[in-house]
Amino acid sequence: MPEITLVDAVNMGLMHEMAADPDVVVLGEDIGLNGGVFRATDGLQKKFGHQRVLDTPLAESLIAGMSIGMAAEGLKPVAEIQFLGFVYSAIDQIINHAARLRNRTRGRLSCPMVLRVPFGGGIHAPEHHSESTEAIFAHIPGIRVVIPSSPLRAYGLLLSAIRDPDPVIFLEPKRIYRLVKQRVEDDGEALPLDVCFVLREGSDVTLVSWGAMIHETMMAAEQLQQAGVSAEVIDVATIKPLDINTILESVDKTGRCVIIHEAPRTCGVAAEIAAQLAEKGLLSLFAPIERVTGYDTIMPLFNLEQQYMPDVNSIMAAAKRTLEDT
Amino acid sequence: MNQTNKSPLQQTAPPLYQVNKPYVTASFEIKYHQIIDADGAVVGPIPDFARQPEQLIKLYQAMYLTRQFDHKAILLQRRGQLGTYASSLGQEAIGTAIGYTMQADDVLLPAYREYAAQFLRGVSMTEILLYWGGNEQGMNFQAQKHDFPINVPIASQTSHAVGVAYAMQLRQQARVAVCVLGDGATSKGDFYEAINAAGNWKLPVVFVINNNHWAISLPRQKQSHAKTLAQKAIAAGISGEQVDGNDVIAMQFRLDKALNKARNGHGPSVIEALSYRLGDHTTADDATRYRSKDELEQNWKYEPLSRLHHYLTNMGYWSKHHDQQLEKNTQHLVESAVQEYLNTPAQAPESMFDYLYQSLPESLQEQRQSVIQRHQGHA
Ligand SMILES: Cc1ncc(C[n+]2csc(CCOP(=O)(O)OP(=O)(O)O)c2C)c(N)n1
Ligand SMILES: [Mg+2]
Numbered sequence: 251m252p253e254i255t256l257v258d259a260v261n262m263g264l265m266h267e268m269a270a271d272p273d274v275v276v277l278g279e280d281i282g283l284n285g286g287v288f289r290a291t292d293g294l295q296k297k298f299g300h301q302r303v304l305d306t307p308l309a310e311s312l313i314a315g316m317s318i319g320m321a322a323e324g325l326k327p328v329a330e331i332q333f334l335g336f337v338y339s340a341i342d343q344i345i346n347h348a349a350r351l352r353n354r355t356r357g358r359l360s361c362p363m364v365l366r367v368p369f370g371g372g373i374h375a376p377e378h379h380s381e382s383t384e385a386i387f388a389h390i391p392g393i394r395v396v397i398p399s400s401p402l403r404a405y406g407l408l409l410s411a412i413r414d415p416d417p418v419i420f421l422e423p424k425r426i427y428r429l430v431k432q433r434v435e436d437d438g439e440a441l442p443l444d445v446c447f448v449l450r451e452g453s454d455v456t457l458v459s460w461g462a463m464i465h466e467t468m469m470a471a472e473q474l475q476q477a478g479v480s481a482e483v484i485d486v487a488t489i490k491p492l493d494i495n496t497i498l499e500s501v502d503k504t505g506r507c508v509i510i511h512e513a514p515r516t517c518g519v520a521a522e523i524a525a526q527l528a529e530k531g532l533l534s535l536f537a538p539i540e541r542v543t544g545y546d547t548i549m550p551l552f553n554l555e556q557q558y559m560p561d562v563n564s565i566m567a568a569a570k571r572t573l574e575d576t
Numbered sequence: 577m578n579q580t581n582k583s584p585l586q587q588t589a590p591p592l593y594q595v596n597k598p599y600v601t602a603s604f605e606i607k608y609h610q611i612i613d614a615d616g617a618v619v620g621p622i623p624d625f626a627r628q629p630e631q632l633i634k635l636y637q638a639m640y641l642t643r644q645f646d647h648k649a650i651l652l653q654r655r656g657q658l659g660t661y662a663s664s665l666g667q668e669a670i671g672t673a674i675g676y677t678m679q680a681d682d683v684l685l686p687a688y689r690e691y692a693a694q695f696l697r698g699v700s701m702t703e704i705l706l707y708w709g710g711n712e713q714g715m716n717f718q719a720q721k722h723d724f725p726i727n728v729p730i731a732s733q734t735s736h737a738v739g740v741a742y743a744m745q746l747r748q749q750a751r752v753a754v755c756v757l758g759d760g761a762t763s764k765g766d767f768y769e770a771i772n773a774a775g776n777w778k779l780p781v782v783f784v785i786n787n788n789h790w791a792i793s794l795p796r797q798k799q800s801h802a803k804t805l806a807q808k809a810i811a812a813g814i815s816g817e818q819v820d821g822n823d824v825i826a827m828q829f830r831l832d833k834a835l836n837k838a839r840n841g842h843g844p845s846v847i848e849a850l851s852y853r854l855g856d857h858t859t860a861d862d863a864t865r866y867r868s869k870d871e872l873e874q875n876w877k878y879e880p881l882s883r884l885h886h887y888l889t890n891m892g893y894w895s896k897h898h899d900q901q902l903e904k905n906t907q908h909l910v911e912s913a914v915q916e917y918l919n920t921p922a923q924a925p926e927s928m929f930d931y932l933y934q935s936l937p938e939s940l941q942e943q944r945q946s947v948i949q950r951h952q953g954h955a
Contacts, residue, residue, distance in 0.1 A: 275746070301746055307776060312735045312769035319739020319753075322724070323683070325746070327739070339765075346729045347736065353931040354725055356716035360934070392932050415934040444937050491937035 253431035259401035260290045260366070260422060262436050263408035264328065268298050270438060271326060274412060277304045278313060278330030278366075287332055288368055288427055314340035314365060318347050321363040321417075328412055334369035334421065335378035341386070348417040349392030364411045364418045370462050370512055371559055372425035374552040381549055382461075382513040387419045388490040388522070394418045394443060395490040399464035401432040403487060406441030414443060423462035430465070444488050446496040452482035455569050456500040458523060459510040460486040463560060467510050470565035481569060489519050494526045498534075501527060505536035506572035510565055515543040536576040540568040604810040606803075608850075609830050610820040614878045616886025623829040629893040635676060635824050636884050636894075637902060639668040642692040643881060644906045645701055646855075648914060649708065653859040657918065661708045664689040666822070666854030669880035670756070670786050672696065673827035677835055678754055683740050684723040685733045685755040689786060693756070697723060701913035706920060712931075713923065731761035734770035734783065741779035741844070752838045753781040760791025762805045771812035771846060778843035782834045783809075785846065786821065788853035793866040809846035821849025822880040825887075854879060925951045 254262065268274045276294055278286065282305040285292030295303035306313050310331055317327040331337045337344075344365070352360040371380035387395045396411055396418055398404035404422070411418040449464070450471055459467040464485050471481040482500050486492070501507045507527060509520035520541045527539055542560045550558050611620035625631050646665055652658035664671060667689055675696025678684060684693055691704055698719035707714030707726060715725035724740075727733040737755035744751045761767055762785055774781050785805050789796040802808060809816025819830045827849060834845040852875040856863045863872075888894035929936055929944040936944060 304742075304777075307769070307773050309769040309773065311766055312738065312773050315732065315735025315766065315770070316739030316742060316773065319685075319736035319741075320743045321739070322736065323722075323740050323743035325743050342729060342732060343735065346732060352933070353928075354712060354715050355931075356712055356927075357931050358716045358721065359724070394933075444939070491939040494939060 251433050251435060253433050254401055255428045255431055256398065256401045256404045256422070257288055257290050257427040259404040259432075259434050260408055261292055261294075262434065263405045263412075264291060264294055265297070266436055266438055267328075267409060267412045268294065268302065271412075273324060274326045274328060275302045275304065275320065276328045276330070277306050277317065279306060279308055279332055281305060281330050286330055288424060290366070290422070291330065310336055310340040311343055314343035314348065317363040317365070318343060318351065318361055321361045322351065322359045326362050326412055328364045328366060331365060331367045333375075333379045334367050334381045334383060337365075337367055340365070344387070344393065344417070344419070345390050349390050352416065353392060360415060361417045362415045364408075364420050366420045366422060368422045368424035368427070370423050370425050371549060371555050372462065374555065377551060380552075380555065382511070382544065384421055384489060385513055385518050388492075388519050390490070392416070393490065394488060395421065396443060396488050397421045397423065397461045398487065399423065399426070399461055399485050400430065401434050403441060403447070403485070405434045406439060407443065407487065409438065410440035410443050413440060418443075421461065425462040426465055444491055444493055446493045447485040447487055448482065448496065448500065449485050450481070450483040452480035452504065454480045454504055455506040455508060455572055456482045456484060456497065456504045457508050457510065457565065457569065458484045458486060458497055460489060461512070463510050463512050466560065466562050467565060470562045470569065473562065473566060474569055479569065479573065486519070486523075492522065492526070494523070494530065497523060497527070498531045501531050502534040505534055505576070506569075507535070508540040508542060508565065508568045508572060510542045510560055512544050512559055514546045515541060516546050518543055537572040537574075540572055542568045604807060606806045606816060606818060608818040608820070609826050610823050611826040611829065612823050612883055612887050614822075614883055616883050616890055618887075620826065623825065625828065626825045629888075629891070632825070632884065632888060632893065635672055635828070636881070636888060637906075638672040638675065638692055638696055639824065639881050639884070640902055641695065641906050641909065642668045642671065644910050645691060645695075645704075645913075648910050649705065650855075650859060652705070652914065653708075657709075658705065659708050659710050660858050660860045662688045662858045663855040664691055666875070666879050667786055667788055667851045668692050669824035669827055670784065670821045670849045670851060673824050673831050674754055674756065674784060677828055677831040678752070681722065682752045682754060682835075685737045685740065685753060686724065686726060687730075687733065687756050687758055687761065687786070688726045688728060689758075689788075690756050694720075694723070699723070701910065702916040702920070705913065705917035709917060711920065711923060712927075713920070731757055731764035731766040733757070734761075734767050735773075737781050737783070738770050738773050738779060741774065741781035742777060744780055745777065750839050751780065752835050753779075754784065754835070755781060756784045756786060758791060759785060759787040759789065759796050759799055759805060760794065761785075762808060763799055768808070768812070771809055771814060771844070774844040775813040778841070780838040780841070781844045782831070782838055783844070783846045784831070785848045786851060787848050788851045790853045790857070790863075790867070792857045792861065804848060806846055806848035814844045814846060816846040816848065818848045818850055821851035822878050822883065824880055824884055851880075852878065
C-alpha cells in the first residue's frame with residue numbers, strides 16, 4: 251500500500267463513496283476535467299461521468315443552494331467551494347436553509363450534503379485565499395464542522411461526512427494537503443464524527459488544536475518531551491458539535507491546557523473550549539488556560555503570513571507558561 | 577465541445593475585418609398572453625380544458641377558498657390568534673393555476689403567497705395557520721411529502737429548485753420543479769444564478785414570477801429598469817414570457833405548456849405572471865404609507881375571481897344558487913381548519929432540539945435537559 255497525501259486521501263474517499271453509493275454526486279467550480287484547483291476531484295468525472303461529477307457555473311450561492319435541493323430529493327451532494335474566502339456568498343444558503351431544513355419541516359425533509367472547502371494560510375496564496383474562519387460555522391446550530399489533520403483522518407472523516415444524514419462543512423487544511431504522507435487503506439472504514447482524537451498521550455499539559463496547526467502542535471509536543479515535559483495532544487476534528495468530554499478528561503489529568511488555532515483570537519473556537527473548561531473543569535486547572543492563535547487582524551498578504559501564523563515556538567512558550575508557577 | 581473548428585470568435589461573428597458596421601448578434605421579444613379579460617370577455621383562443629365547465633368551476637372554487645382563507649387569517653391575526661400573515665389577496669389565480677397544473681410527484685418551491693397551489697397539492701389550511709401561528713409543524717405537511725415549505729429569505733428558493741430539478745434529470749424522472757418568486761426577488765443574484773444554471777443543464781424547472789407590482793413599499797418600476805421581468809430569462813438563454821396572472825385560464829394554459837416542455841426534456845422557462853397585491857404586504861404593513869387609494873381602486877377592476885365569475889355566468893355555467901352553495905361549503909371548510917388550528921397545542925419546548933440533527937449530538941443533551949427542567953410545571 252503506497253503512502254498518500256491528505257489531498258490524495260480526499261480523492262480516494264470521494265472515489266470510494268461515489269462507487270459505493272449511486273446517490274453521491276460531486277459538484278463545484280472546475281472540479282470536472284480539471285479535477286479541482288487542488289486536484290482533490292481528479293479523475294472523478296472520467297470515472298463517474300459528467301452528470302454525477304458536474305462543473306457548475308461560477309456561483310457559490312447556487313452551489314450551496316442547489317446542493318440543498320439535491321439533498322432534499324435524496325441525493326448526497328458533495329460540493330466544493332474553491333477557497334474559504336469565497337464561501338461567504340453561500341452563507342445565506344448554509345445558515346438559512348442547509349442548517350435548518352430538517353428542523354423547519356420537523357424531519358419531513360433533510361439535507362445530507364457536504365460542503366468541502368480548502369482553508370487556511372501558509373501557501374503564499376493571493377488575497378482572500380488564506381482565511382481560517384471556521385468559527386463562523388461553528389456558531390451555527392444544525393450543521394457539523396469537520397476538519398481533518400492527516401491523510402488517514404481525511405479519508406475516514408470524509409466518508410463519515412458523506413454518510414452523515416445532516417449537512418457537514420468539511421474544511422480541508424490546504425497547507426498540509428501535500429505536507430505529509432501516510433498509508434491509508436481504501437477499505438471504506440469511516441472514522442467517527444463528533445469526537446476528538448487523542449493523538450499523543452501525556453501527563454503535564456494538554457495541547458488542543460485541529461487542522462494544519464496539529465502539525466506544529468505535534469512538533470511542539472515532541473520538543474517539550476525533550477525538555478522533560480509530557481504533553482498530551484488532542485485533535486478536535488469535529489469543532490461543531492464539540493466533544494468537550496475528551497478535552498475535560500485530559501485536562502483533569504494534566505491540569506493545564508493550551509488551545510492552538512490559526513484563526514483570529516476573538517470568538518475563535520478556542521474561546522468556546524476555554525469557556526467550557528472554565529464552566530466544567532476549573533477545579534482541575536493548575537494554571538490559566540492559554541490560547542495560541544492568529545491575531546485579530548485581516549489575514550495579511552503572504553509577505554507577513556509567517557508572522558501572523560502561530561508557530562512551534564509560540565506553542566512551546568505558552569505550554570511553558572502553564573508550567574511556570576505550578 | 578465546439579461543433580466546428582472555428583475559433584469561438586468566428587462562431588458568433590465573421591472575421592473582424594469584414595465588419596464595417598455593427599450588426600445584430602442577438603435579439604429578443606417577449607410575448608404577453610391573455611385569454612379572458614377583466615370583464616370576462618374572451619380575447620384569446622379558449623384552450624380545451626376550459627371548455628369543460630367542471631374544470632373551470634374547480635379553478636373558481638380553489639380561488640374562492642383561498643380568498644376566504646386569507647380573509648379569515650387576517651381576522652385571526654387582528655384578534656391576536658395568529659402571528660404576522662402574508663395574504664395572497666388578488667393573486668389567487670397564480671397559485672390556483674400552479675396547483676391545478678402540477679402533477680402529484682412534481683415539486684413546488686413556493687415563496688409565501690402560494691396558498692392556493694399548496695391547498696391543491698394537499699397542504700392543509702391548518703398547516704398554513706400553524707406556520708404563521710409560530711409552530712414548525714406547519715411545515716411538516718402530512719399529505720405532501722416532497723414540496724418545500726414557505727420560503728422567507730427572498731429568492732433563496734430558486735437555487736433549491738435547480739438542485740431538485742437536477743436530481744429529477746439525473747434519475748431520468750418525468751417530474752418538474754416549480755419555483756415561485758416575487759417581482760422583488762428578480763433583483764437578487766440568486767435568481768440570476770438559478771436561471772443561468774437551469775439553462776446550462778436544460779433542467780425540468782419552471783420559474784413563476786408573481787409580479788404583484790410591489791415589494792413591500794418599492795413599486796415594480798423602481799425594482800428594475802428592465803421593461804419586463806420575463807426578459808431576464810433571455811439573458812440566461814431560456815424562454816421567458818408574460819401572462820396575465822389574474823386570468824387563471826391563461827395562466828393554466830401557459831403553465832401547462834411550460835411544464836410539458838420541462839417534463840419532456842426541453843428545458844426550463846420563466847413565466848412572469850402580471851398581478852397586483854391588493855392587500856398590505858403583510859399584516860405588519862400599512863400600504864397607505866406608500867400607495868395611493870386610486871391605484872388600489874383601479875386594480876380591483878382586474879382581480880381574478882370576478883372575471884372568472886363573469887365568464888362562468890356568461891357561459892351559463894354558474895348561477896346565484898352556486899354562489900350560495902360555495903359560500904356555505906367554503907365557510908365550513910375554513911372554520912373547521914381554524915378550529916383544528918386553535919386546538920393544536922404548542923410543541924413541547926424540547927422539540928427545538930429534536931429535529932436539529934437526525935440524532936441529537938451528545939454535547940447537546942445537557943441543554944435539552946435544561947429546557948425541559950426550566951419548563952416543568954409550566955404546562
Ligand atoms: C433576502 C431578504 N431580504 C429582505 C427581506 C424582507 N422582505 C420580505 S418580503 C420583501 C419584499 C419581497 O417582494 P417580492 O419579491 O416582490 O414579493 P412579494 O412580497 O411582493 O410577494 C422583503 C424586502 C427578506 N425576507 N429576505
Ligand atoms: Mg412583489
